[in-house]
Amino acid sequence: MDWQTFLNYLGWEVGLSKDEQSVFALLKENTKTTKTELLKRYRQLNGDIGDETFTQRLRGIYKKFIITEQSNDKISHLCRIVQERYNIDKQSRYNLHRFEMMGLDNIYEVFPLEIFKQKIKNLISLEDNTNKQIDILQTYAPNLIHIKDELSEALKNGIKLRVLLVWPYSKIARLREDALKLYSANNNTIEHQDLTELNIVNSVINNIEIFEQILKNNHLSKFLEIRLYDTLPSMSIYRVDNYLLNASFLHGRLAINTFWLELDLVSQSFLTYTMQNEFEQIWQMAKQITPSHNQNWRNQIKILFNPNYV
């Protein structure tokens, strides 16, 4: 935004009148001025004006910028304020542009459940959803129960779903459980949830039982692939085609209750690339399980990463 456009925008924002705006628009970028110089500039551009009228307009401007001190140099103060606001605005716009280029579209305080559900519905409604996919990377997904209908519908429509969950019998899963349990007691945030009774084995198994139910109802195993990982749970990812949500695993609170970055994968920036790459890397290290109904998949999970398991 150039200086002149900025002055118009700022004048409008603080509520300057048309007459006040005609004086305010005479300020110059990076230049201190005096009342005399400003009046001279006004007369050159707009014709004659009485001293008192001009002074009244300036007073109106000072009032709206809350410049109240009994200084003789109020105009210098005004110039400084406006210049500072312009510099901040310029930086913000630059940052916004930069984030947009990186694919960062938004940041949410907690997992944006309804938006994510809508993204799945949008994908389902596409006429051609060939090669479209949904990815989930979590330790376990506490919100799975809220999105299971949408996921099930996606599978029915031939959309591929890849799910990565932590191997619940790993030492790392136990460490994550401890990090949630021990520190949730000290967490006083709004989203605080008492996690002292958390059992990560049951939580992961419960997620798998939900998928078992989905498979039982739909016979959709060719579109759903679940893998478990026995490695560091670095981040959480929920992806619907080119839309990706990402969060970190913090102490004392579930990932769904921390901030989420919303990314557009079309940007192909280092940020989106890193996240996609992280998913693919864990996917390669992880091992597949198929929770077929009436099959004893629970025992298979227990020995999944045993070095002697074929």
Added chain:
Amino acid sequence: MFEQLNKNEAFLIEKFKKHPLFVSINTMEWSDFLNILIQRRFLSLSIVNTYELVIDALCDLESLKTVRSILSEEYPRNTKGEPLLSHRELLFQDLISLGATREQILTTAETQETKIIRQKSLDFFTKNFDHQYYEIGILTALRFWAEVLVSIEYECLWKKMSERLSEKTNDNKVKSEFYYFHKIHDAKISDIGNESIFGGLTHSDELAIHLKRLIASPEACDYCIDIESDICNLKYKFYDQFL
């Protein structure tokens, strides 16, 4: 300090694997083989009692938690709390898949030898009650009798079983739900005091963590070595009856 104990375990495992019955297992008639498994089932049935006995005998709360957790795995439930097939039922299923009949499994009597072995195995958990290493002793006995050597038994028996059972779902063979799982999940993977970060813990390794914590002297180690040697001999004798 655990070097001697680990070395002795390796020695006993190798000795046990060389039992003549295991060495010639592949040439055995299936009817004889099934008979061994049906007798072996009596020892499996007594495992639950053994675990219950140890739970009553242990005062160390941390190891008690592990022992209780292992026992509860014998009777799994889904996350709604509904009971699933117990390990006893899975054992029965595997026996049927291997060719035994329901009648054969249910009506074959326990041999005198099996009965003696089973009863003697319980002695490891009741004798020496006043000994200073009593709790270490019963944990050692539980781990070696009910986990480490069990996995070795199934490993050796699997050579024959795998003619009819498979590790995973397979078109030609029935998937083993009991023997293969216990061969893997009960085994000693790491030496005592050297558990891996990855791969999870087997039952043997879970109990070994407590042994590492509780064994504080070479004398305690020697006490465990003697117990494990006696246990190996007793289990060896169980298979002698079929020669």
